[in-house]
Every structure is written in structure tokens, then in C-alpha cells.
Amino acid sequence: MEAVCVSLWRSRGKGQERERRAALAGQASADAAVAMEAAQVATLEQVATVEGPEPPADKAPPPAPPDLTAAAFFDVDNTMMMGASIFHFARGLAARKYFTSSDLAGFAWQQVKFRIGGRENHDGIQTNREAALSFVAGRSVEEMVDVGEEIYDELMADKIWAGTRALAQMHLDAGQRVWLVTATPVELAAIIARRLGLTGALGTVAENVDGVYTGRLVGDLLHGRAxxxxxxxxxxxxxxxxxxxxxxSDSQNDVPMLSVVGTAVAVNPDSGLREVARARGWEVRDFRTGRKAAKIGVPSVLGAGAVAGAVAAGLAYRRRAA
Structure with a gap:
């Protein structure tokens, strides 16, 4: 009985620590999103001051009045974008010798086994959380943003689901703000949001000091309850x-996020989310075809562990090079 009590106490303690880290990650992500949005608005205002207002477009419909209390939140991987954004990012980094292509292939295969085996658990993510994004330790935020811009153009721009993009535009046309919500690093998520004309992004926050990454996360990956x-x-x-x-969202892992809003929509849902959506009466939108579903292949199975896996590959390369 004593052993059982100790086990329950430890389990409860782990659960509380996970929730604490999830809350910290969520708060950090919200802070980053607000700061990035403010910086973007300030930049636009500065440009408008220098260049003057744009001439009105002929017969352009007037914009909808702002709807300040309603907004939309979109997951990225397999919801807004075919495959996993961090996988595409890792491919671009490998091409730039941040780590090797063989490291990337090994990481992808481990993720396939990880997801097909159905063992996506928080303990596995927690083990790697301090490793996640550590390959950028010592590099500047500015450098990684510049690289992210290039990789978006090369590997991501043509992978946006047109149907999901139209849903986001529907909210924008109604005067609502639209944010991406993803485990992808917040800087990369912000690039995707800006390129799509969205309001901003909530993503995993990597700690930086004076604009240089320390290699640690703030809280945890922005996944699940975070x-x-x-x-x-x-x-x-x-x-x-x-x-x-x-x-x-497309994933059962995002049920906590889907549950906190008034309207939840399953987009390209996995089997778990499709079942939850059916039980709760949520709308389902599926923009996939058999051909496209097959085409995205390995990237489509990359989930919340993707950031940690990509970083593990990067660290392996750095160890060999050292």
C-alpha cells in the first residue's frame, strides 16, 4: 500500500509539473505573439509615414468593421500546411549544413516509428525539452529569422492548403483577427502568419538573451494543453x-485548444479527432485527396516530438564535428 501511495504521489507531482510547464509555455507564447504584433504594427505605421498613404483601389469594397472580441486560431501542421512545418524547416537547415541529410533521414524514420507505434507521450517530449532548439544556441534570432524567410519561400509556400487558407480569409474578411497556434518555433510561425496575411502566431518560445539564443525553452513545447x-x-x-x-486543427492532441472556444472545426482530421468531432458535433472539413495524402508521406506523421527530434539530429552532427 505504501508503494502504491508513493507511486500515486509521484504521478501527481509529475502531472502538476507538466501542467506548470504547459502554462508557462502558453504564457510565454502569448507574450511573444503580442510583442510581435505590436512590432509589426509599428513597422507598418513607420512605412506609411515615410511613403504616405496608398491610393484607394478602384471600386474596392470597404473593409469590414473590426470585430474585436472574436478571433480564429489555426493549427499549422496538416491543418494550414501539408506536412510538418518543422520538418520542412529542418530540411532547409540540413541543406545549409546546420546538420546532415542522413541525420534528417534518421530523425524522420524515428518519428515514423514513434507515431505509428502510438507512443506519443509527454515523458518522451519532456526528456528532450531542454535539447529542443539547442542547435541554435549561440546563434542570433536575426540569423534564424532570415534563414526561416528563405526556407519558407523554398519549401513551404507551395504547401499551404488552399481550403484552410480560405477559411482564415473568411475570418479576416469578417473583421476578426487570426492567429496560428503551433509547436513550431514562434519565429518560424510568425513568418508563416505574416506571409499569409494573418494577425500573428503562437508558437514554442526559445529563450534568448540580447537577441542570442541560449538553447533552452521557456516552459515547454507549445503542444497539447500548452x-x-x-x-x-x-x-x-x-x-x-x-x-x-x-x-x-487536424489532431486529437489539440482537443484541449478546440475545447476552450465556442466553435471547433476538425480540418483534415486524424482518426482520433474525427471520432471526437463526431461525438461532440463539431464540423469536419477535409481538403485532402488520396493522392495528396500519399504525397506528404513522412512529414505528415511528424507531431509534437518533431522539434526535439530535429534538434537531436542537429546535436548529433555537432558532436561528430567537435
């Missing part, structure tokens, strides 16, 4: 009424 914490935190900062908000 996404729900991030959405709540952003809603509190932006004055959103979550009952008037909508969230979109």
Missing part, C-alpha cells in the same frame, strides 16, 4: 470572448 493555455492567455490580453472564437 496550446489551450496560450489561447486563454492571448484572449485575456486581447479582450477576446472565447465563446465567439473558432479553432481549427
Amino acid at each position: 496550446k489551450a493555455h496560450a489561447v486563454r492567455a492571448l484572449a485575456a490580453r486581447e479582450g477576446l470572448n472565447l465563446r465567439r472564437c473558432t479553432a481549427y
Whole structure:
């Protein structure tokens, strides 16, 4: 009995620590999203001051009045983009010799086995959380953003789901703000959001000091419950009424995020989310075809462990090179 009690106590302690890290990751992501949005607005205002206002387009419809209490939140991987954004990013980094292609292939295969085996658990993610993004330790945020811009053009721009993009535009046309919510590093998520004309992004936050990455995460990966914490935190900062908000995702792992808003939509859902959506009466949108589903292949199975796996590959390369 004593052993059972000790085991339950330890399990409860682990659960509380996971929740604490998830909350910290969510708060950090919301802070980063607000700061990035403010910086973007300031940049646009500065450009407008220098260049003057744009001439009005002929017969352009007037913009919808801002709807300040409603917003939409979109997952990225297999929801907004075919495959996993971090996998495409890792491919681009490998091409630039941040680590090797064989490391990337090994990482991808491990992720295939990991996901097919159905063992995506928080302990595995927790083991790697301090390793995640550590391959950028000592590099500047500016450098990684510049590289991210290039990789988006090379490997991501043509992988956006047109149907999901149209859903995001529907919210924008209604005067609502639209954020991406993803385990992908927040800087990369912000690039994707900006290129799509969205408001901003919530993503995994890597610690930096004076613009240089330390190689540590703030809290944890923005995954699972951390996404729900991030959405709540952003809603509190932006004055959103979550009952008037909508969230979109493909993964059962995002049920916590989908559950905190008034309207949840399953996009290209995995089997688990399809079942949850059916049980809860959520709308389902599927933009895949058999051909496209087969084409995305390995990237489509990369989930929350992707960041940690890509970094593990990068660290392996650095150890061999040392």
C-alpha cells in the first residue's frame, strides 16, 4: 500500500509539473505573439509615414468593421500546411549544413516509428525539452529569422492548403483577427502568419538573451494543453470572448485548444479527432485527396516530438564535428 501511495504521489507531482510547464509555455507564447504584433504594427505605421498613404483601389469594397472580441486560431501542421512545418524547416537547415541529410533521414524514420507505434507521450517530449532548439544556441534570432524567410519561400509556400487558407480569409474578411497556434518555433510561425496575411502566431518560445539564443525553452513545447493555455492567455490580453472564437486543427492532441472556444472545426482530421468531432458535433472539413495524402508521406506523421527530434539530429552532427 505504501508503494502504491508513493507511486500515486509521484504521478501527481509529475502531472502538476507538466501542467506548470504547459502554462508557462502558453504564457510565454502569448507574450511573444503580442510583442510581435505590436512590432509589426509599428513597422507598418513607420512605412506609411515615410511613403504616405496608398491610393484607394478602384471600386474596392470597404473593409469590414473590426470585430474585436472574436478571433480564429489555426493549427499549422496538416491543418494550414501539408506536412510538418518543422520538418520542412529542418530540411532547409540540413541543406545549409546546420546538420546532415542522413541525420534528417534518421530523425524522420524515428518519428515514423514513434507515431505509428502510438507512443506519443509527454515523458518522451519532456526528456528532450531542454535539447529542443539547442542547435541554435549561440546563434542570433536575426540569423534564424532570415534563414526561416528563405526556407519558407523554398519549401513551404507551395504547401499551404488552399481550403484552410480560405477559411482564415473568411475570418479576416469578417473583421476578426487570426492567429496560428503551433509547436513550431514562434519565429518560424510568425513568418508563416505574416506571409499569409494573418494577425500573428503562437508558437514554442526559445529563450534568448540580447537577441542570442541560449538553447533552452521557456516552459515547454507549445503542444497539447500548452496550446489551450496560450489561447486563454492571448484572449485575456486581447479582450477576446472565447465563446465567439473558432479553432481549427487536424489532431486529437489539440482537443484541449478546440475545447476552450465556442466553435471547433476538425480540418483534415486524424482518426482520433474525427471520432471526437463526431461525438461532440463539431464540423469536419477535409481538403485532402488520396493522392495528396500519399504525397506528404513522412512529414505528415511528424507531431509534437518533431522539434526535439530535429534538434537531436542537429546535436548529433555537432558532436561528430567537435
